[in-house]
Amino acid sequence: MSAKTAPNDRLQLLIAQAGVSYEALARSLCHIAAENGDHTLRANKSAVAHWVAGTRPQPRTAGYLAEALSRRLARPLTPADLGLRSGDEPIYDPAALPGDPVAAVARLGRADVDRRTLISGAAYSVAALVLPLQQPEIAARAHAARARPTVAVGQGEIDAVRQMTVAFNAADERLGGGHARSAVVEYLTTDVTAFLGGSFATEALRKSMFGAAAQLAYLAGWKAHDLGYSGLAQRYYLHSYQLASEADPHAHAAYGLRILAHQAMDLGLREHCVDLADAALDRVKGRVDPDTESLFWLTAARAHAADGSSQEARSALSTAERLLDRSLGDAAPEWASLGGPAEARLANQSGKALQAMGDLKAAEEQLRRSARCWNAATHPRIHALTLADLAETQCAQGNVEAACQTWNSALDGMTGIRSARTRDAITIMRANLAVYRRRGLTAAQRLETRAANLGGREPQS
Structure with missing residues (x-):
């Protein structure tokens, strides 16, 4: 007869401190x-009760559980803090x-390439957003932490x-x-990290390599x-x-802060974004x-x-518009140029800001x-996603045929692209058009057939 599982008192205490029901x-x-x-995750109050009673969730689920309680308690927690310590090395x-x-x-x-379970259960952390703001001295700490270099690295x-990053980025945009x-x-894990641990003839070369590595790490993200x-x-x-902070603690590192803010906004998490x-x-300001x-x-908008x-x-x-009007065609820094033309990005982000403010007509423009x-x-991916956003604003204004x-044009550009964002855009389209399909609108029904073939998830009723 197996021994009875001991209750997880630590998890029960944290849930009580959070003041949240098992169902919530x-x-x-x-x-x-x-x-x-x-x-695919299906959790309910019974599952939470089983975890409190001592049943251990899967590592991936434990990561989500730690983040859920972190947000409720406004402090970072790990699965180990919840009494769910695993034998894996912390990543x-x-x-x-x-x-x-x-x-x-x-x-x-390395854990990512090896498909480590711990990586697959790494949940997005709201608390981690403030780490770059709280620890501005990271460049100096990182430089001091490295061992003696063994490889000579040059231009x-x-x-x-940089050339590999450009090639990888171009393929990413297309596919x-x-x-x-x-x-x-x-x-990134093999060649580039070996270069970062090498010796450099000048400090400028060292910074340049760290800047190049930061771009590649960004692309991986x-x-x-x-x-x-x-x-x-x-x-x-x-x-x-962090890598960008060693290359340029001002402008390039600022781009890293910008990306963190954008990811949070894309997820609908506004906390810390203004900061x-x-x-x-x-x-x-004044450096680019x-x-x-x-x-x-x-x-910021x-x-x-x-x-x-x-x-x-x-x-x-x-x-932002005034700055673009003042443009003299100066070459953008390499870390900023991979994202595409400035005017396209300005219009895209302006449209999203106007959407958030409810100004749908201006957002459509x-x-x-x-x-x-x-x-x-x-x-093709960003072109298709921009069209999908445009269609959403048109639909919200009642211009359903348009x-x-x-x-339909957006779906043309999504064919052959391996992207969850395009699949999510298709799911949003299906949800927006559900009522019109039921009313028998032919265009909506045809789009539903195309969407099903492209793999958008069926919207939940």
């Missing part, structure tokens, strides 16, 4: 799982940034990393985050984000920020060309719009402008 906690758990691309601490980002990104990448190696993601992570692995993406973004956007602006600075004002501060959002949008700017041949035409 289960709902939060499923919501966080969905944020991280896991739409990431949500309460602190690692002292050595080179070792940390190598460990993270040739730096150029190779989606699911294409060659493991190859990106493998290259972006590909994870595009596949819906939000927690994993956040960890790559944080390490990218991140403001901190990024403070670092970048007008086109690049406009991107940071757009981040979206953050304020999400926070309900329409006046501040519109002011930031106006500043900006999203239409953005769609015209993107080259559908080289950037929306169906726009969604």
Whole structure:
């Protein structure tokens, strides 16, 4: 006869401190799982009761449970804090940034490539968003933590990393985050981390290599984000920020803060976004060309719009437009140029900010402008997603026939792309058109047939 399982008193105490019912906690758990691309998790109050009684959830579920309670209690928690310690080596601490980002990104990448269970259960952490704001001295700590270099690194190696990043990024834009993601992570984990531990003839070369590595780490995070692995993406973004801080603690590091804010907004999590956007602006002002600075004002606009501060959002949008008007065609920094043309990004982010403020007519104009700017041949994913956003604004204004035409064009660009974001856009389309399908609108019914073939999830009733 097996021994009786001991109750998990630590988990029970934390649930009591959070003041949340088992049912509400289960709902939060499923919501966080969905944020991280896991739409298969089914949890209810009975499952929570079993965990409190001593049954151990799967490692992935334990990660979501820790994040759910972290948000309720406004402090970072790990599965171990919940009495769910595993035998795996810890990959990431949500309460602190690692002292050595080179070792940390190598460990993270290796666990990612090896498909470690702990990585698959790494939930997106709201608490981790403030770590870059709380620990500004990370560059100095990271530099001191590295061991004696053994490999001589020069401009040739730096150029190779940058060229590989450009090639990987171009393929990502055409084919989606699911294409060659493991190859990106493998290259980062092996060749690039070896270069980072090498010796450099000058400090400028060292900084340049760290800047190149930061771009590649960002791309690894972006590909994870595009596949819906939000927690994993956040960890790559944080390490990218740390690497960028060694290359340029002002402008390049600010771009890392900007990315963290954008990911949170894309997930519908507005907490800390204004702080991140403001901190990024403070670092970048006067240090980059007008086109690049406009991107940071757009981040601030979206953050304020999400926070309900329409006046501040519109002011930031106006500043971004003025900066773009002042553009002299200066070359943007490499870390900012991979995202595409400045005008396309400005119009896209402006449209999203205006959507958040409820100004759908103005949002429609900006999203239409953005769609015209993107080259559908080289950037089919963002072109299609922009069209999907445009169609959503048209539908919300009652222009259903026009929306169906726009969604049809969006679906044209999604064929062959391996991306959770395109699948989510299809799911949103199906939900928006459900009522019109039931009314017999032919265009909506045809889109439903196309959507089912492309793999959008059936919306829940």
